[in-house]
Amino acid sequence: MTDLQRSESGLVLPRYGRENAEIDPPLDFAGYRSTALRHPKNPLVMLPQMLTEVTAPVLGESRLGPLDHDLTRQHEEEPIGQRIQVTGRVLDSDGRPVPNTLVEVWQANACGRYRHAVDDWPAPLDPNFTGVGRCFTDSEGRYRFVTIRPGAYPWKNHHNAWRPAHIHFSLFGRAFTQRLVTQMYFPDDPLFSEDPIFNSVPDPQVRERMVSHFDWDTTEDHWQLGYTWDIVLRGPEATVFEEPHA
Amino acid sequence: MSAAGSDGGGAGGTAGITPSQTVGPYFAIGLTWEDGAEVVPEGSEGAFWIRGRVFDGNGDPIPDAVIETWQADPDGRFDHPDDPRGAVDWGSFRGLGRSGTDDEGRYAIYTVKPGPLPAPDGATEAPHIDVSVMCRGLLARLPTRIYFPEEEAANASDPVLSSLPASADASTLMAVEDGEGGYRFDIRLQGEGETVFFSV
Numbered sequence: 287m288t289d290l291q292r293s294e295s296g297l298v299l300p301r302y303g304r305e306n307a308e309i310d311p312p313l314d315f316a317g318y319r320s321t322a323l324r325h326p327k328n329p330l331v332m333l334p335q336m337l338t339e340v341t342a343p344v345l346g347e348s349r350l351g352p353l354d355h356d357l358t359r360q361h362e363e364e365p366i367g368q369r370i371q372v373t374g375r376v377l378d379s380d381g382r383p384v385p386n387t388l389v390e391v392w393q394a395n396a397c398g399r400y401r402h403a404v405d406d407w408p409a410p411l412d413p414n415f416t417g418v419g420r421c422f423t424d425s426e427g428r429y430r431f432v433t434i435r436p437g438a439y440p441w442k443n444h445h446n447a448w449r450p451a452h453i454h455f456s457l458f459g460r461a462f463t464q465r466l467v468t469q470m471y472f473p474d475d476p477l478f479s480e481d482p483i484f485n486s487v488p489d490p491q492v493r494e495r496m497v498s499h500f501d502w503d504t505t506e507d508h509w510q511l512g513y514t515w516d517i518v519l520r521g522p523e524a525t526v527f528e529e530p531h532a
Numbered sequence: 533m534s535a536a537g538s539d540g541g542g543a544g545g546t547a548g549i550t551p552s553q554t555v556g557p558y559f560a561i562g563l564t565w566e567d568g569a570e571v572v573p574e575g576s577e578g579a580f581w582i583r584g585r586v587f588d589g590n591g592d593p594i595p596d597a598v599i600e601t602w603q604a605d606p607d608g609r610f611d612h613p614d615d616p617r618g619a620v621d622w623g624s625f626r627g628l629g630r631s632g633t634d635d636e637g638r639y640a641i642y643t644v645k646p647g648p649l650p651a652p653d654g655a656t657e658a659p660h661i662d663v664s665v666m667c668r669g670l671l672a673r674l675p676t677r678i679y680f681p682e683e684e685a686a687n688a689s690d691p692v693l694s695s696l697p698a699s700a701d702a703s704t705l706m707a708v709e710d711g712e713g714g715y716r717f718d719i720r721l722q723g724e725g726e727t728v729f730f731s732v
Contacts, residue, residue: 296616297616298652299614304731305672309549310672311551312671318554318669318671321669322589323588323590323592323669323721324594325670326674327589327722328726328728328729329699330729331697331700331728331730333675333677334651336691337604337650338604338657338660338662339732341602341615343602343628381547390562390563391562392558392562392563394558401561402558404557404596405557405558417562418561454559456555456562462602462662467553467554467666467673468550468551483671486553492549495548517550518548518550
């Protein structure tokens with residue numbers, strides 16, 4: 287085996303899959319105008335994966351309030367909107383669950399408006415909706431949020447530009463190399479075809495990995511619709527449990 | 533059943549990997565924490581501020597960026613299962629810092645200096661902090677590193693600094709002492725003085 291980085295001093299580190307232009311969007315993407323002045327012109331420098339890159343914060347559950355996973359119960363009343371439950375697993379690319387990792391989400395309300403000073407388009411705010419959630423994955427890598435389905439919203443990228451409905455997700459994984467911020471979309475959104483952010487991912491099959499699935503199993507009678515979405519982080523190319531050969 | 537992981541990928545371990553998307557303009561409602569800047573609790577021994585500004589290709593400050601830092605403790609250790617050297621002595625050390633930028637593009641992180649780190653090939657990494665820059669207009673986070681100017685000998689033998697390509701300006705990775713016990717580290721996403729960014 288040559289997959290492990292090792293040294294005579296006995297330091298053995300996992301090695302993770304590297305950034306891959308076939309998966310992630312390019313930093314310079316003309317269709318998304320804000321990239322023009324915000325992408326580096328110089329090529330990225332390959333950083334070897336050493337201790338800082340194969341570790342990540344181990345955050346405690348003390349970061350969570352009891353209702354942080356339920357965006358419909360953070361105020362006196364329930365928010366307006368279609369109640370949904372979003373569940374899934376955080377895995378690595380070898381299919382192994384990523385347990386006990388912080389998952390953070392934020393989203394617009396049912397009308398497509400964010401509770402943020404910069405968002406001032408003429409759609410109402412909902413006094414009963416903040417749009418922020420957090421949870422930790424369990425020992426099997428599972429996460430669960432209860433929320434309302436966010437609305438689509440206009441933005442200024444081009445004439446009549448509308449973002450498809452989405453929920454922002456942020457994950458640490460177990461290594462700096464696995465850090466991921468992405469967006470979860472809803473199936474069959476007619477706005478996909480004109481959205482440069484969704485389409486910045488070059489491969490249409492890879493794009494589909496950002497789209498959740500409607501799920502009868504987690505849909506509850508007279509209560510909520512269920513969506514599932516698995517998130518796959520770059521995996522170690524070898525596990526840390528393998529013994530180095532003599 | 534979800535379809536993630538079922539659409540191929542194959543060799544190279546890329547099966548089903550979820551692609552990155554921009555953090556967008558509204559991350560502040562979700563990603564900013566009250567104690568985000570505090571890598572260590574207020575009043576920790578040896579703690580200081582790293583402050584800086586984030587600029588775009590026109591030299592204008594970026595008011596909607598989020599900076600995350602990740603680092604070893606002062607002993608050069610990580611409280612993490614993949615740091616094989618065992619327990620750490622810095623119980624209140626979080627290692628993670630997170631700061632949104634303000635209207636002037638300013639961020640601030642309250643931390644302690646990390647120790648040097650062993651590398652698998654027997655080399656020693658100079659004290660450094662890994663940084664992720666995220667903002668509207670960045671479709672994936674941009675990693676960079678902060679090094680410390682007073683660590684001249686360690687920096688000279690650091691395996692990352694000493695193997696930068698000739699086109700990369702190492703001075704953009706060097707914090708500047710601010711005369712108040714802390715450091716300044718500005719980040720330029722594009723153009724003159726462009727920060728060296730990494731692929732990990």
